[in-house]
Every structure is written in structure tokens, then in C-alpha cells.
Amino acid sequence: MTALLSLNGLSKRFGGLAAIQALDLELHEGIITALVGPNGAGKTTMFNLVTGNLMPDAGAVSLAGRPITGLAPHRVARLGIARSFQDLRLFTHMSVRDNVLASLERRAWFWQPGGGLERRAAAEAALERTGLLPLARARAIDLSYAEAKFLSLARIMASGAKIWLLDEPASGLDPASRSRFTALLRGAMAEGVTICLIEHNLDIVTEVADRIAFLDQGRKLAEGEPDEIMRNPDLRRIYFGERRQ
Numbered sequence: 001m002t003a004l005l006s007l008n009g010l011s012k013r014f015g016g017l018a019a020i021q022a023l024d025l026e027l028h029e030g031i032i033t034a035l036v037g038p039n040g041a042g043k044t045t046m047f048n049l050v051t052g053n054l055m056p057d058a059g060a061v062s063l064a065g066r067p068i069t070g071l072a073p074h075r076v077a078r079l080g081i082a083r084s085f086q087d088l089r090l091f092t093h094m095s096v097r098d099n100v101l102a103s104l105e106r107r108a109w110f111w112q113p114g115g116g117l118e119r120r121a122a123a124e125a126a127l128e129r130t131g132l133l134p135l136a137r138a139r140a141i142d143l144s145y146a147e148a149k150f151l152s153l154a155r156i157m158a159s160g161a162k163i164w165l166l167d168e169p170a171s172g173l174d175p176a177s178r179s180r181f182t183a184l185l186r187g188a189m190a191e192g193v194t195i196c197l198i199e200h201n202l203d204i205v206t207e208v209a210d211r212i213a214f215l216d217q218g219r220k221l222a223e224g225e226p227d228e229i230m231r232n233p234d235l236r237r238i239y240f241g242e243r244r245q
């Protein structure tokens, strides 16, 4: 299977700290890959390197074989890579609908393909799918925690991006919202979206991920099927903080 997104020998230091070290990772089309690892493993840094929010010190990122290393974030977004943030970064004083519309780039006049009418239709469809249509006129600041998480997802959904990088998208959700959330991810995956998610909750990971890449101290220690990774006693020790001396 050819990779849609490939990271080859990616490295990033912050002063004396090696946050990402010679990381190789492939995201395959229509697959959900979870990045798992203890705090500070380098998971968010990896997203930042892909999206152009950080420049790598070494290594390359390619999209369908085309190098995209170090492109500016808006150019990466235009290539169909969307991301969410742990702190959501919503426009808190704008309406739910405007938050979704604001995530869509104005590419054409409203009567042209990709113009206003199409943007509005994409926004309405994303609001509908995430269950936010009845709240479309509410301000983002007035949403519950779970609703804000769904809004963050709606923004990505509406963008039509083919690769979604999600930073702890379902953390803190109640069980019912969590199942609704994971169903949306599986639905997107069935439509060909490629998802990489950072997640600390291992129940969510087992429920939703097809593959797991396990990171620790900037290195990929293991990669494979969820069952195989979860069973590995060494990884469990690292994850749950029982390091061997």
C-alpha cells in the first residue's frame, strides 16, 4: 500500500531537547492511525512539523510522493491537510455557523465552483452531521465542552480536507458523546479520509484506530495493530510511567 503522507527521518530539537528524533511514519489512505505515548513524547511537535507550524532540523514530509517539507501552514492546508488543536482555537464570540464558514477558504466568487454557495452547503452539511445545526446561531463561547469539540470537528469536516490531524479530539467527552464522535470518525474514514489522532485515552484508541504508532522521547518505539501494541508489556510500562532503570 502506498502512503498518502510520509515522514522520513524527521528531527526537531528545542535547544538541548530532542523533541523528534529521526522519525519515520506513513499514513495510509482511509486508515485511522493513533499516535500514542507519554506526555512530552513529541506527538504535537510531529503535527506541527507536518502542518508547517514548525520547521524540521532534518528529514522530509511528503504528500502522495510530493515533498511538502517546510511549506507555510496555509499552503499545507490548501493541499488538503487539516488539523485540530488541544485548546480548540474557536472564534469564541462568533456563531457556530460562522466558525465553520471561517474555516473555509474563499477560493472563488460565490457563483463559481468553490464559491460562497458551495461553502455554505459544506458548512451546513458539517453542522448537520455533527448535530450542531440547532445551535448554528449560538455563540461558540456558550457551547458545552462536548459541543465545542464537535464544532472543532465540524470545521475540519467542512473544509473537505483528505487528511485530518486531530490532537486529543475526544478527550474529556462523556461516553455517549464519545461514541457519537468515534462514529463520525469511522464514517469519515469510510469516505476515504485519512486520520491521524493523538489520544491519551486507550479505550478510544482501541475503539477507533486501525494502527498505532508509539512514541517516546521523540522516537517511534513501535508501530502496529492496536492489540499487538496494547499487549506489549514494555510499552505499557513506559506509557503508565513505570520506567525500567
Ligand SMILES: Nc1ncnc2c1ncn2[C@@H]1O[C@H](COP(=O)(O)OP(=O)(O)OP(=O)(O)O)[C@@H](O)[C@H]1O
Residues within 6 Å of the ligand: 014, 017, 019, 037, 038, 039, 040, 041, 042, 043, 044, 045, 046
Ligand atoms: N516550542 C517549544 N519550545 C521548547 N520546547 C518545546 C516546544 N514545543 C514542545 N516542546 C517540548 O518538546 C517535547 C515534546 O512536546 P510535545 O508537545 O510534542 O509532546 P506531546 O507528546 O504532544 O505531549 P502531550 O501528550 O503532553 O501533549 C516536550 O518536552 C515539550 O516540552
